[in-house]
Amino acid sequence: MLSAWKQGTPAGRRYIIRTWAFMIPYMLVCISMMLTDAFDEIIGKPAGWGLAAAISAPVIGQLWATLSLMRESDEFVRAVAAKQFILAAGLAMALATFWGFAEMFANAPHLPGWLIYAAFWGLYGLVSPFIRTSN
Amino acid sequence: MKNRLKLLRVERGWTQEQLGQALGVSRQAVNALETEKHDPSLDLAYRIATLFTRPVEDIFENPHA
Numbered sequence: 001m002l003s004a005w006k007q008g009t010p011a012g013r014r015y016i017i018r019t020w021a022f023m024i025p026y027m028l029v030c031i032s033m034m035l036t037d038a039f040d041e042i043i044g045k046p047a048g049w050g051l052a053a054a055i056s057a058p059v060i061g062q063l064w065a066t067l068s069l070m071r072e073s074d075e076f077v078r079a080v081a082a083k084q085f086i087l088a089a090g091l092a093m094a095l096a097t098f099w100g101f102a103e104m105f106a107n108a109p110h111l112p113g114w115l116i117y118a119a120f121w122g123l124y125g126l127v128s129p130f131i132r133t134s135n
Numbered sequence: 136m137k138n139r140l141k142l143l144r145v146e147r148g149w150t151q152e153q154l155g156q157a158l159g160v161s162r163q164a165v166n167a168l169e170t171e172k173h174d175p176s177l178d179l180a181y182r183i184a185t186l187f188t189r190p191v192e193d194i195f196e197n198p199h200a
Contacts, residue, residue, distance in 0.1 A: 074160035
């Protein structure tokens with residue numbers, strides 16, 4: 001991230017700032033949900049829907065940040081970003097499909113659906129170094 | 136796409152950063168053009184041709200010729 005900041009364009013730096021602005025509240029809620037019982041009292045209550053909506057807001061924000069990066073960048077950066085995003089999203093969908101069927105037919109343990117976002121970013125980080133051309 | 140961009144840039148003593156600024160693109164984009172990792176849009180190809188005051192085909196090899 002630091003080298004991306006140093007080598008990056010102004011649009012790339014804005015993208016890094018926006019990414020962290022959306023990622024930090026998302027991670028704080030997820031970590032506190034996993035490590036504490038801070039949200040247990042709202043389970044089954046209308047506030048639970050509020051929490052679900054609140055945690056999905058940074059995901060939508062991140063989508064906006066990515067589209068902004070593409071809009072504010074030159075054609076090469078735009079093409080590479082699109083390829084990275086499409087590949088990571090496709091692999092994340094394939095992974096979710098695979099696991100969903102594995103749960104149904106192969107007795108795989110249940111995993112919460114919201115993990116797909118973390119899986120997407122993991123895959124994004126994994127595929128990005130290999131996508132260096134727009135062709 | 137094969138091109139003479141690096142040669143033209145070096146002839147003028149420009150860095151990739153400087154050429155990128157003149158064209159309104161990133162240094163990464165200039166590097167990708169020079170290393171044939173990006174085929175320019177028609178708009179960018181004409182911007183490059185205008186900057187170097189040469190026809191597009193003097194800079195980019197026509198792959199269909």
